[in-house]
Amino acid sequence: MDYEKFCSQILESDPKIRFATVYDEWAVCVGGGMRKGLNNFLSAHAENELVNISILDWKARKDMSKWLGKTKYTLAEYDKVKRFSFYLGDDHLLLVSTEKDDDTNKVVDEVIKLYYKNQD
Numbered sequence: 001m002d003y004e005k006f007c008s009q010i011l012e013s014d015p016k017i018r019f020a021t022v023y024d025e026w027a028v029c030v031g032g033g034m035r036k037g038l039n040n041f042l043s044a045h046a047e048n049e050l051v052n053i054s055i056l057d058w059k060a061r062k063d064m065s066k067w068l069g070k071t072k073y074t075l076a077e078y079d080k081v082k083r084f085s086f087y088l089g090d091d092h093l094l095l096v097s098t099e100k101d102d103d104t105n106k107v108v109d110e111v112i113k114l115y116y117k118n119q120d
Contacts, residue, residue, distance in 0.1 A: 003031025003092070006118045010094075011035050013110045016102040018081065022094050027055045030092065041080055051095065054085050058093050073108060086111055 003022040010020040010032075019040075021032035027048075034040055040047065061071040073086045082102060086094040094115075098107055 001118050005031075006114060007032025007094075009114050009118070010096060010111055013114065014098070014102065014107065016099040017096060017107070018099065019097040020094065022088065022092050023051060023055065024092055025055065025059070027051050032094075054093060054095060058085065058087060061087070062090065072112070075104060082107075084108070084111070086115070088115065 007020040007022060011017055017035065018038055019032075019034050022030050024030055042050065057074070058071075061074075065071065071087050073084055075085075076083045077100065079100070081097045081100055082104065084094075084096040084098070084107060086096065088094055094111070096107065096111060
């Protein structure tokens with residue numbers, strides 16, 4: 001999958017999406033980034049810390065899948081943004097942040113639709 005293209009499509013799908021980035025299991029960015037013209041609420045250090053926490057959470061959820069099934073996504077709502085983690089198979093994690101008032105179901109449906117559209 002072309003993760004750069006995938007993340008660009010996510011950003012183009014909704015003007016309230018601030019950030020869409022795919023990471024591998026070692027927290028290495030393989031595509032995407034912040035919407036042009038927006039400032040990140042997090043410092044580079046804080047963003048790196050949040051990505052590492054998300055990767056650890058993803059790995060823990062993979063261990064639970066034998067009982068509950070695979071996790072499709074998780075959502076955290078903060079005072080300023082919503083942050084989604086989408087589990088792209090066993091090897092990649094997509095992090096998406098949106099404005100707080102964005103429609104959760106619309107974001108989830110669009111990201112999942114684009115994911116399947118971009119499968120090789």
